[in-house]
Amino acid sequence: MDMAAALTPYAWEFRYLDDLSETYPTREEFDEALQHAQAIYDFVLQVLPAAGGNILYLDGHVAWRNFRQMEVRQIADAGRDFRFWF
Numbered sequence: 001m002d003m004a005a006a007l008t009p010y011a012w013e014f015r016y017l018d019d020l021s022e023t024y025p026t027r028e029e030f031d032e033a034l035q036h037a038q039a040i041y042d043f044v045l046q047v048l049p050a051a052g053g054n055i056l057y058l059d060g061h062v063a064w065r066n067f068r069q070m071e072v073r074q075i076a077d078a079g080r081d082f083r084f085w086f
Helices: 001-012 029-049
Strands: 050-058 062-066 070-077 082-085
Touching: 001 029
Parallel strands: none
Antiparallel strands: 050 062, 070 082
């Protein structure tokens, strides 16, 4: 929770930067916020894995499909765990 609390000011104070702002985050503050955001993002992906995804068909329509109904069709780069599901 400390990481999320540290990110809160970035949600409103630095949301719309303009020339009227007197303070901007320093590079160190930005790097720290980015690390917190990445840690939260990684945690959410571990806890709440995707249940499915959108499939783009050749005729242009898109439909959501549960991963249980899909198969891994190709692993383009096994080192990065990059897969196509449909």
